[in-house]
Amino acid sequence: CATLPPDSQHADLTPELLQAYEAHSEQLGQFDNWRASGKLAFISPEQRQSSRVNWRHSAAETHILLTNTLGVTLLEASQNVDGASMTVDGEHYQGQSLADLIAQLSGYRAPFDAMNRWLTGYADLKTINDVSLDSNGYLLGFSQYLPSWGMWRVEYNGYYPATDEQPALPSQITLKHPNLTLKLAISRWQSQ
């Protein structure tokens, strides 16, 4: 589906825009049982890696599958209320959280819990700053400080239009942290 071209100038936060933002956030708040497939890139000063990603999220569980171009599984990890588990090259790992396991293994420290919301284009205005919205009231960018994760800059460059099953959802997301950038291109959103 075609993505909405991002409104290039950052609309200043007029009351109408804030209202549009609130309406969109409201819809996103209920959109918590979804599956996204696309590509995920980890870019750090030392190396750049990318893989295909299938990200499944529900209130009870988050499940992330990384595969290569061929569809061969590189990493499969899931987190639920009891903790997190991960399988890489046939080895199984258990841990407190997905973020800890992935950091332990790949060295990449990324706030996966927060990403569950960021991915959908949701952030609570009260907890973020340097906010910009596009002309539809969708988030274009914001910064958020996360305890133990530091300051992250999140930017969206495109949204898929809303459908009757789904609100407008991001097509490309960039997460920036001083020494790590994550790039996500979502080719398909599905509500479960």
Add this chain to the structure above:
Amino acid sequence: NEADAQSLQQYLASMTGFTAKFEQTVYDEQQQVLQQSTGNLAIKRPGMLRWQVETPDEELLIANNDALWLYSPFLEQVSIYDLQEAIGQSPFMLLTSDDPAIWHEYDISQNEAGYRIVPRAAGTVAWLQVNLKGKVIDSILMQDSTGKQTQFVLQQFSAQAPAELTLFHFDIPDGVEVDDQRSAG
């Protein structure tokens, strides 16, 4: 079943190569569709492969006699691998090879649909099934070690290598990171 291996190799050797459009679908263990992509492939035997993913986003894999190039515009990077790495990158690499040592690493058996190829050493790929309709490869199914399956449906199969050799040469676009993973460097 040496005979089955020879039969597959004879079929492959009967062509200078082949080109086709592909539709790739990745299924999870419950046969749910995880991903779909489309593109085109070109093979010139021995040893040359071009694998162009067009949707949902672009990626290009080129193998020629000296290396394997994997270009990702999304990452703005091209990774370069030694050829031995290549086989792991694509089952189609095996189909381009006429090196008995490489073929010996696979156990091949013929069945009604085509050929089942099983790596002798355990690795990320559990098995490959090449399905033939007469002289045409109409699909390839691959299962990885976690039980997920990837199906490549081939269309517009043409049993000859493309004429232009430039298809198998990669020019590094400027501004693209080069990630050279080759051992000899």
